[in-house]
Amino acid sequence: MNFIALKSAYDRDGYIVARQFLAPEQFAELTQNLDRYIHDVVPNLPPSDAFYDVDKSKPESLKQLHRMSQDAFFEAYRRHPAWLAMAEALIGEPAQDGAAVEAEWFNKPPLSEKGTPPHQDNFYFSLKPCNVVTMWLALDAVDEENACVRYVPGSHLLPTRPHARSGVLGFSQTISDYGPADAVREVPIRLQPGDLMAHHGNTIHLAGANRSATRDRRAFAMVFRGVSCQRDEEAFARYQAAVKAQHAALGITK
Numbered sequence: 001m002n003f004i005a006l007k008s009a010y011d012r013d014g015y016i017v018a019r020q021f022l023a024p025e026q027f028a029e030l031t032q033n034l035d036r037y038i039h040d041v042v043p044n045l046p047p048s049d050a051f052y053d054v055d056k057s058k059p060e061s062l063k064q065l066h067r068m069s070q071d072a073f074f075e076a077y078r079r080h081p082a083w084l085a086m087a088e089a090l091i092g093e094p095a096q097d098g099a100a101v102e103a104e105w106f107n108k109p110p111l112s113e114k115g116t117p118p119h120q121d122n123f124y125f126s127l128k129p130c131n132v133v134t135m136w137l138a139l140d141a142v143d144e145e146n147a148c149v150r151y152v153p154g155s156h157l158l159p160t161r162p163h164a165r166s167g168v169l170g171f172s173q174t175i176s177d178y179g180p181a182d183a184v185r186e187v188p189i190r191l192q193p194g195d196l197m198a199h200h201g202n203t204i205h206l207a208g209a210n211r212s213a214t215r216d217r218r219a220f221a222m223v224f225r226g227v228s229c230q231r232d233e234e235a236f237a238r239y240q241a242a243v244k245a246q247h248a249a250l251g252i253t254k
């Protein structure tokens with residue numbers, strides 16, 4: 001991987017794409033463990049760690065997994081050398097604890113109408129400085145039909161935008177003044193299984209509904225914070241209160 005070229009694109013655009021990021025055997029190891037986790041662990045998880053588009057009685061509607069490091073494989077995976085090297089090249093400093101904060105899984109099941117509202121991750125994380133990268137590995141081919149993520153290039157260089165409650169489970173906050181001038185700048189990121197995209201904590205991103213009746217849109221993601229990041233505890237407490245209120249409104253309890 002040419003980390004110098006990737007770092008310069010990341011600093012300019014706020015995101016990068018690295019095609020076929022993992023070797024085939026590494027990708028197979030990850031997908032086998034994701035299948036195992038979904039089959040063996042997910043049925044016993046509390047509602048806060050596994051979100052469904054419909055509900056648990058429709059396992060095919062599974063749309064998000066959080067706190068996957070409760071499983072020994074994913075706990076160790078947070079330190080995976082390839083992921084860590086890429087993350088540190090992009091943030092330009094060591095990652096806190098030499099590891100990702102957490103491991104997560106995202107899907108837009110076929111015909112899922114719930115998009116990802118436009119947001120900036122650092123509105124959720126509340127880090128200063130915002131030297132944090134989200135790395136998102138495609139598990140399926142993703143394109144406009146099955147709701148690929150869209151980035152607004154260069155948006156990480158401008159101040160954080162105001163956010164408000166979205167009503168979308170798993171993405172509680174959305175940019176409240178997002179408008180046509182933003183939308184015309186969106187770039188759809190088409191990926192093949194094993195391709196990685198990574199974005200800065202202030203890069204605006206979103207995704208639409210999955211219009212395919214047959215294709216999932218699954219991804220595995222990890223977030224790495226630079227050692228210089230400190231959490232703004234007041235902003236984080238406000239965000240957590242907003243999530244709690246949204247979960248209560250959507251009937252999600254621990």
Ligand SMILES: O=C(O)CCC(=O)C(=O)O
Nearest residue numbers: 106116121134136207221
């Ligand atoms: O998978 C998606 O639609 C969005 C994921 C996301 O917002 C993120 O990983 O920061």
